[in-house]
Amino acid sequence: MKFGIIAEGWSDVAVLENIMIGLELIDNLEDVLPIRPERNVDESDLSTMRAADFSNWTLVKKECVDRINIQDFLLDGNVLKEERKMIVHIDTAECGEIGYEVDRPIKDKNYCLGLRNNVIEKIKEWLDDEYIDDMYFAVAIEETEAWIHALYETKDTSKSASPKETFRRYLSKNKITVKSNNAFQRAKMLSDNFTKINNKKVKGCLENNLSLKLFVNSLPVSKHI
Amino acid sequence: MLAKIEIENYKSIYMESIELGRVNVFIGENGCGKTNVLEAVGMASAASEGKMKNDELAFKGIRVTKPSITFSSFLENKTKSEFNIICEFDDLKENERLRIRLSVENPDEIISEWRGDYIDTKKIEKKVKRNISKHKEYSKYPETIDKIFNSLPFFSFRQYKIFNLSTRILRGIGGTSFEIPGIHGENLDILISNFSEQEFHKLLDNSHFISWLEDIVIDREGGLRLEGHNLNLSQSKLYFRDKFMEKKNNIFSAENANEGILHVLFYLALFISKRTPKFFAIDNIETALNPQLCRMLMVELIKLAKKNDKQVLITTHNPAILDGLNLHDDEVRLFTVSRNLKGHTKVKRLELKPDVELNGNRMKLSELWMRGHLGALPHHF
Numbered sequence: 052m053k054f055g056i057i058a059e060g061w062s063d064v065a066v067l068e069n070i071m072i073g074l075e076l077i078d079n080l081e082d083v084l085p086i087r088p089e090r091n092v093d094e095s096d097l098s099t100m101r102a103a104d105f106s107n108w109t110l111v112k113k114e115c116v117d118r119i120n121i122q123d124f125l126l127d128g129n130v131l132k133e134e135r136k137m138i139v140h141i142d143t144a145e146c147g148e149i150g151y152e153v154d155r156p157i158k159d160k161n162y163c164l165g166l167r168n169n170v171i172e173k174i175k176e177w178l179d180d181e182y183i184d185d186m187y188f189a190v191a192i193e194e195t196e197a198w199i200h201a202l203y204e205t206k207d208t209s210k211s212a213s214p215k216e217t218f219r220r221y222l223s224k225n226k227i228t229v230k231s232n233n234a235f236q237r238a239k240m241l242s243d244n245f246t247k248i249n250n251k252k253v254k255g256c257l258e259n260n261l262s263l264k265l266f267v268n269s270l271p272v273s274k275h276i
Numbered sequence: 277m278l279a280k281i282e283i284e285n286y287k288s289i290y291m292e293s294i295e296l297g298r299v300n301v302f303i304g305e306n307g308c309g310k311t312n313v314l315e316a317v318g319m320a321s322a323a324s325e326g327k328m329k330n331d332e333l334a335f336k337g338i339r340v341t342k343p344s345i346t347f348s349s350f351l352e353n354k355t356k357s358e359f360n361i362i363c364e365f366d367d368l369k370e371n372e373r374l375r376i377r378l379s380v381e382n383p384d385e386i387i388s389e390w391r392g393d394y395i396d397t398k399k400i401e402k403k404v405k406r407n408i409s410k411h412k413e414y415s416k417y418p419e420t421i422d423k424i425f426n427s428l429p430f431f432s433f434r435q436y437k438i439f440n441l442s443t444r445i446l447r448g449i450g451g452t453s454f455e456i457p458g459i460h461g462e463n464l465d466i467l468i469s470n471f472s473e474q475e476f477h478k479l480l481d482n483s484h485f486i487s488w489l490e491d492i493v494i495d496r497e498g499g500l501r502l503e504g505h506n507l508n509l510s511q512s513k514l515y516f517r518d519k520f521m522e523k524k525n526n527i528f529s530a531e532n533a534n535e536g537i538l539h540v541l542f543y544l545a546l547f548i549s550k551r552t553p554k555f556f557a558i559d560n561i562e563t564a565l566n567p568q569l570c571r572m573l574m575v576e577l578i579k580l581a582k583k584n585d586k587q588v589l590i591t592t593h594n595p596a597i598l599d600g601l602n603l604h605d606d607e608v609r610l611f612t613v614s615r616n617l618k619g620h621t622k623v624k625r626l627e628l629k630p631d632v633e634l635n636g637n638r639m640k641l642s643e644l645w646m647r648g649h650l651g652a653l654p655h656h657f
Contacts (some may be wrong), residue, residue, distance in 0.1 A: 130632040
């Protein structure tokens with residue numbers, strides 16, 4: 052199976068890849084095609100793009116509303132004898148912003164599930180309900196860093212309002228360093244244990260973050276790749 | 277024809293099985309193992325004629341190194357000191373597969389002798405031929421029987437070589453092979469000069485997409501060199517006539533020609549000639565060629581391969597090569613080569629869905645590749 056990925060940024064792609072490897076949905080990176088962040092741009096275009104053009108929930112929304120690249124992956128470019136599915140990733144940290152506009156449920160035990168469902172409904176609205184049967188939704192509450200953090204600490208990492216900052220402090224406090232300044236490589240290395248998610252010990256991390264668990268459970272079961 | 281090859285423990289190929297067609301194109305990022313696939317076939321070919329010395333392997337275009345590097349070496353597996361190759365030919369029965377197991381006594385020795393558990397097909401054929409020649413019929417029709425022998429799959433399999441052209445050598449400078457043609461493009465002029473009239477016309481006809489080319493000239497007497505058409509190092513007697521130049525001044529040498537014509541001419545000659553191998557590989561076919569020329573060349577080469585019964589393995593990094601392939605034709609096959617998460621080379625045939633038409637609003641294969649739909653691209657940078 053080949054997976055197309057629409058994600059806010061490259062670090063999110065790295066985490067999603069590691070999860071798919073762990074679940075044995077892929078054993079070769081050939082089976083993943085990152086559609087957003089855009090790689091079909093040349094250096095001339097890149098020179099005119101702003102930092103915000105590279106990693107942002109608005110880009111995810113644009114992809115879902117335009118559906119040009121989604122059609123490209125699921126229809127026009129889907130010419131080979133292989134099955135194709137798509138993963139749409141988004142953080143909820145900015146879900147109150149104009150244009151995103153997803154209501155946050157009351158912060159009780161159903162908060163994560165409720166917010167994830169609301170965001171998925173919003174994405175389906177952006178998609179005009181097209182292609183949804185071929186999609187999996189990776190909704191990270193509030194940021195993907197909360198998912199990575201779940202690999203390191205046995206506590207509910209979805210409760211942090213600012214997981215990126217919380218995780219950064221955790222790494223600093225525990226003197227965990229990564230030898231790369233590249234966002235993709237850093238996330239790839241920090242979330243490497245997701246590649247062993249079938250291992251009982253690592254699987255326990257799913258209990259530390261409900262949005263992670265819901266995403267993982269929504270994915271298809273590997274049929275011997 | 278070689279219909280299937282199974283390779284185990286050769287360089288980056290841990291274990292892989294490939295079902296081949298007549299024209300087989302391999303794409304993949306640098307270092308994925310494309311050339312290793314071509315070489316594994318070369319090792320099997322060399323073993324099938326019992327020619328496993330380093331210079332004999334190099335002669336076939338195999339990059340020779342010490343055996344410990346020739347065997348697969350991966351973090352998670354213990355290195356085995358042998359590799360296996362099984363070849364299936366479509367005109368032989370299943371039990372007539374060629375099984376080759378190659379090993380050395382000490383893999384770390386730089387100079388080691390390969391020892392093999394393989395069939396020396398040459399010996400078998402000699403034996404059969406000897407028996408046949410005792411019959412009365414042989415003396416009546418020796419040429420016919422030789423022809424039959426030369427059409428046996430093992431015969432063409434043994435001829436296998438990996439061509440990897442060098443423009444400098446095509447120009448007639450610095451060649452190191454006496455072969456006609458050599459694997460880097462040596463002796464193209466001699467190959468063409470020995471063409472029959474029919475082959476020569478075919479060569480000119482098939483060069484129609486070289487817009488400026490009026491004629492190909494072989495300077496047998498060396499007069500053109502003496503007239504100053506070739507004042508440099510080139511030993512080549514190959515010249516071209518340009519249709520746009522003044523008639524009395526329209527000849528120039530291979531050394532002065534553009535790179536593209538030399539590469540195109542070499543490939544056409546390779547596919548047209550009856551003297552060139554029936555089974556061979558071309559590494560990086562796109563070198564020096566304009567994208568549109570890549571496409572046109574592939575169309576011509578496929579036609580010639582079918583007509584002249586050639587089988588070829590081709591690697592490329594140029595998407596335009598793919599636009600010359602008709603993947604609805606089972607004889608034409610496209611493969612992606614990649615390294616999986618363990619670093620093993622994996623080869624996957626790309627087959628179109630039956631209802632796909634790559635025209636109109638559909639993307640061309642070159643676009644599909646560049647947009648990531650086929651794989652065979654570096655990841656994430």
